[in-house]
Amino acid sequence: MRRTWALRRILPLVVAPLLAGALAVGAEEPEPTVTPIRYEISFEGRDHREARVRLQVDDVGPGPVALRMSRTSPGRYALHEFAKNVYDVRITDGEGRPVTVERPDPHQWTVIGHGGAIRVEYTLYADRADGTYSQVDRSHAHLNAPATFMFARDLMERPVELRVRVPRGSDWVVATQLASTDDPTLFRAPDGHYFMDSPLEIADLDIREWEVQTEHGPQTIRVAMHHLGTEAELDLYARHAEAITHELAAVFGGWPDFEFDRYTFLASYVPWASGDGMEHRNSTVLTSNGSLGLSMTGLLGTLAHEFVHAWSIERIRPASLEPFDFEAANMSRELWFGEGFTSYLDDVALVRAGVIDTDEFVRRMGGLAATITEAPGRRFFSPVEMSMQAPFVDAATSVDPTNRGNTFLSYYTWGAGIGLALDLELRSRFEGLTLDHLMQEMWRRHGVVERPYEVDDVEAALAAVTGDAAFARSFFDAYVRGREAPDFAALLATVGVEWALRDDAPLYLGGAGLRFTDRGAEVATNTTAGDPLYEAGVDRGDRLLRLDGAPLTSSDALEGALAGRAPGDEVPLVIESRGEERTVRVILRRRPQWVTQPIDDAPAEAVSRRDAWVAPRAGR
Template sequence: MKKLLLVSALGLWSVAAIAQESPVYYSIAFPNAVHHEAEVSMRLTQVPGGPLRVRMSRSSPGRYATHEFGKNVYNVKAYDKNEKQLVVNQVEGDVYEIPSHDDGVKITYTLFGNWVDGTYVGIDESHAHLNMPATLMWAYGMDKRPIRIQFPDVEKHGWKVATQLKPEGYNTYFATDLQYVMDSPTELADYKEYSWDVVNTDGKKEAIHLTTHSDDDQAVVDGFGKSLQRLVLEEKAVFGELPTYDFGNYTFLQDVYPTNSGDGMEHRNSTCIVQPAAHIAGNEKRLLGTFAHEYFHSWNVERIRPKTLEPFNFEHANMSHELWFAEGFTQYYGDLLLSRAGFNTNEDFYGSAAGLINSVLNTPGAANFSAVQASNYAVYADAGVAIDPTNKNNIFNSYYVYGGAIALALDLRLRTEFNLTLDDYMRQVWLAQGKVEKAYTIPDLQNILAKFTKNPAFAADFFKKYIYGLEKNNYAALLDKAGLLLQRANPGKAWAGRIAAPSFRGSEGMARSTGTNGLIITSSTLQGTPAYKAGLDAGDRITQADGQPVKDGDAFNTIVAAKKPGDKIEVIYSNRTGEHKTTITLEENPAYEIITYEKAGKTPNELQLALRNAWLSTKVK
């Protein structure tokens, strides 16, 4: 009877509810899940006079570029509180206007979704994977109203609901306002769950839930959950405490299936992790890496929050200057904490650290653009959809790796110059900005570093050179203090630049085979590389190198591999202006690697070993 009464209350215009709080009601059902459709209705009460405008979002929390969610919405209709159909005008691609109405309006539409990641919607007979900005229309002027969402047919599909929204019973969930509901991804599926409590520093318990939609049995999910439990404690140790989660719960929404689009997307009290794998079993170590990064966002981004992301704009992307810190420092810690927790080896971490260093020492994006400028470019780079080529290879270095390299350098400099650590700094940022939920600016980060080190000159110099400027830290000298060597990964090996990948890989900035017709360079060659200096660029078709035919990337790479730095190879290529010849003067491959003193046959001293151990060892007591 209670269930019937609640459904009735959601289905009718309740005078008592209107008078008390006038919430926005949504109902999301899946009568045509087999064809990837949902039927959504939105009920509004106390609607002010004048035209009512509703819309789909164009951006999503956790993403920094715009996305056209409105393209997957159709059959848009509106009704008054007596179920009389109203006129609906589509005034923009994702904006609809109801010119005349009474104080109660119901809007219905069909939603299509067949892409499972952290940004869009995926619906089939097995589940409904909902990112709310890609799911829900919203009304202008009503963004502060409380929201209730009901999923009326989940039992019919054999599904359960996993979400950070507050459950109210009977498949109904509550959010305080539009900002919160849009930050609340929801998975409807017959998922398996592993849950545990963490006693926080204040003595209160925070419940952590792993919900997994995959083809694994419960024992596999339990085993993965226990590994995740270990990782959570390692991350807690960095900041000294867990955040206080709303409603006392934090939920990992994991979906694992081969056709998924891999993604991890942080949210305030949950994270959406989508894995393109057949199973968890056998892939645990690889899959855990996404969790390491995304859970760190529970502090850094969700509560240590850039001011540029507040409030989140659902009509357009927020441009943020701080992503080198928000994403980059998180990138650094994701790999570091996997090693501290024992899931990766120290050598694994050295490999990832070398990748960070290569990103700032061997890319034109880092040479010519600052970490702040790289962050600003996220409005185009963060899964932004475009069909025209860009020159991103030469103007952009990902804020993930850019910031990760800065974090690596700052960690080692704090350890060697101040007898402090980056953990200590992150804890100070947490206390000053995150725990009290005061959004920060870059000057705030600098001021905290100045107070923390008791050296304002150091903080000012570090930010001037490495955040706002183009200078790079001396990574070789810093790593040496931990008994580690930064050296060329391929000494004496010839290199033409990123012009051709092995045939089993594809990567931006490389070329693709065209059978017997040569090798097409598909995007901009990198400034400063031998290929760039030789005048080769996107659209050129290489047919011959060093007198030998070139049919694919493997053939080109084989020719280069037989040479040594300083050798010249003549290349025949064609483009729209005809056939041409050029000469590539090969250089030594500039890529770096990190190895231990021991591997190089050197003996580290006690100070070097102590620093290395303190840096990479577990902090869980």
């Protein structure tokens, strides 16, 4: 999620062939004229989740050189203290002589008296395979650059070389967006920013690839996968992935110009991985402990989401993330668009590519509408303001409890709902217009030329597409800068979909988790504003003892205590709260359950809109 560099194409680049021992993701480059920063990584300690990293910095001035481990990672917005997994650090000058090393903070090694050359070695402990961290074991090396490599703070504009020492006797090959060379173990980056944005998957990989014809010439998209599935399952996955990529190119009206003419999905689907997806300039990381056989649709959904980012965020880039800061949390006001609209478009891509059917797509849209409509967090923050919460919630952890269930609605979810609402509004209000046209306008204005955007720029693009600046302003004031929920029932009706609350849903006390024991039901999670327990003054840690005299020792006991009652009934509830037993009054209500289904006798115009909504666009 973060372009911080401009690739310098001094000479034309051509696609390099697949090299023995390495998956060439780019092209041969001329030798750099500036002394590169040189890295080497090896895996002698892989049995114990360790890698050994070596760093060579030459031709630097006489002043101190600040070497750092990143505190953040491209695509993440919160802090991640990667220095905690670095140890056995050895720093010398170019001749191996001792130098003075100062530690101004836990993340930095300031090298003094180096004589113009620095040599560094350290051990990295790595045991989490996801989009943020690294993992090294006997099966693979999954490397996220900021979690793996130190960088020289003031030398980020220098080119970079990386040599990968594959373990002897292994079948490991290297997949990466870094440029390949004639040496199958050596890779290059034009500068430190691109290097830090370049993950690697090193394993016995299965490869599938396809060529796409673009306005920039032929480009290759490939899947490099570490997995335990079958060849047939991988073939099916790749066919779906190819269809998804073409459908998304149709949404944006053209392909990105992938540097080195190649884009790689770096997939690791093994039981010891953690679920995640993380986009990068010319690649994306896909990890899961699910399998191709059991989790195909979900895995493809993540692939679709991350590939949207090849346009939105990587090239249609928020100004707030330009440049990306490797030393502090990165806050953005535009994530409702960059992440949220992406979360809508990934489902659009799945249905248009035939991965899911129309009924499943409609069901997902109804669930999205329900989440937004019911969310209590809309009282406190707009989608723009929710985006600014990312440093607190984006794979971030908190020791002290928070009240996020009542104050936060994910910018992924809320933004996806805004995308859904705007798509349906455009289809029903403006003849021939869809959300695709807005994305294409943003691509022309900000993606092709890579001109960073702000919230007002998205509104301006909408005004240009519709020719109605007043509509664009009112929509943004209500749903982007404001905190309103769109009228999803009316909007979904325009495409022949019913969306309504069930009037026969069961009664409940609220959505908080309950742990039943012979002493009653402990409230295990925060209660939600508007729920019966919340309104009665009950919250996490309290224990529900008796409802109208009935002991609450099991879920069946609670169900029995609610039997025969009606919405609006006020019932006495005895609770224990922080050592005090007291009685509160609970007003019962139905559990909110929504019906989402195509309307059988919908008007022909609505059915036509629904068909057009989900129809393939790629023309393949």
